[in-house]
Amino acid sequence: MFGRYGGDLTYSDKNITISVERGGTPPRYVRACRDERVEKILPAGEGSVIINPVEPVNLPLPITRLLEIAFPATVLLPKSERRVFLTFPVEIGVFLEGGGDLHVLDILSCTPAKYSLYGLPGTGQITRWHRSEVCCEAPVTDRFFHGVIDLTLKNASAETTEVSRAVFDSNSMHLFYGEYVSMAAVMEVYSPMIARTSVNEMPAVSGMTPCIELYMARRIPAVHGRGHLMEFGFA
């Protein structure tokens, strides 16, 4: 289903139904997912519909731009590095490209959402929360439900430390899709309370297709490459 469609599109499985009828009167976009149905009238004429994974922080409401992945505590020795694979929830963006513009037509997700607070109520930040197992190689996932983060954990401090959560900023996410949805990220631990996460601009595996991110489609100015500074711990 992921890809660019210049004409009609019909996709249906037990979780998602998407239909684009460009030749209809009027042209119509219809989708159903998790007891929710969306129907929109499309403009007639040229234009493409693009469907790809987007930053998973928009549903059910865009109240945060942070994604928090909780996972079993992983021990890192001082000045060491470790590569792990985690899962993250997938949200699917449907874009309409035409007239020199890129419009966000719809966002849907098959995975139930959960929010959390990273830090204290007064100073902390709301995050979209997801629980993942730690794998040594990319786990097999349903690409409409879960993606895979290829995460490199680096302990730059002089102390052995335990890491059990990572917080990513959606404004610097770079997603790719192929057989599965993926992003490659780095989490660098500076001290027992401070770490920085950043998402690489390159895919974890070559040959994957880059996704159109929402902050690009919405023309939201984002600071790329700086990642997110985790100031409230990671254990």
Place this chain on the structure above:
Amino acid sequence: MIPVNLSVLSSTDAEGLLQLIQSEENLIGTASPSEIVEFIAAVVIAYIAGLFAAYYLKRHFSHRIKKDHLDFWIRAVRLLLVIAAFAITIPPFFDASIILVFWILIGLIAVLALAGQKVIANAVAYLALMYERPFASGDFISIGETSGTVVSITLFAILVRTVRGVIVHIPNDKVYMTAISNYHSNAARRYEYEIGIRYRDDIGQALRIISGLLENYEFVLKNPAPEVFVSDLADSSVKIKIRVWFPSGWANIEDDVSLRTYILPTIKSALEAAGIRIPFPQRELWFMNETLKKHEGD
């Protein structure tokens, strides 16, 4: 003081008056009539350009930045344009007569005096509010008996839209001197609910059912974790207290209807499905004659 020739004044038109003013100790500096016209035109053009700039900024940035930030930038741009117009056209007025400046100052003082202390107090309170920033546009706040969403913060008052859709103007000095509750400034807020179950119901089962429902509700935060515990062994029921944290950005009204409409009915239905009932208040009454009969029987 400059002696004013009233006979000339009464017989001259506006141009004559201008010539008179210029002839008397250079009242408006070295500005010629054309420069005065330029000055007025520049201010008008700057004002109109400011309107266009505001329209442009609103059109291109209203969906990207917060409303109060956008309002600030619009005001700043408009002010800069007017200042620029003044800076470009005002030099000929710099050597204006001290008398004109004196009268302008007197006029300003008179206006301020007429406007009264209240206006000044509101303007000063506005500056204090801008410095301390106890709330921003879009926040849900309570000031005194008024609760609502802040629509805008102006020089003299803040505009609050209540949950009934009524716009309330609250003077800035009152805002500054009153206790303010901001329900939006923290990332998360906590709510408490209490429900009662019968004494013969399984407390552990009730706690498990409620915890499971809260876990499945996306807006109940994972961390801080919800707390569900027996808070009281009351007269008619075992009281169970539920403490949950929600994102302030979502639960943005004081007594959030959507929380109650989801959580409380869902809990009631789930408990009833498991055979757990929420009891009515009960009281056992013993009548004296029955007590006497009971003792006589003994």
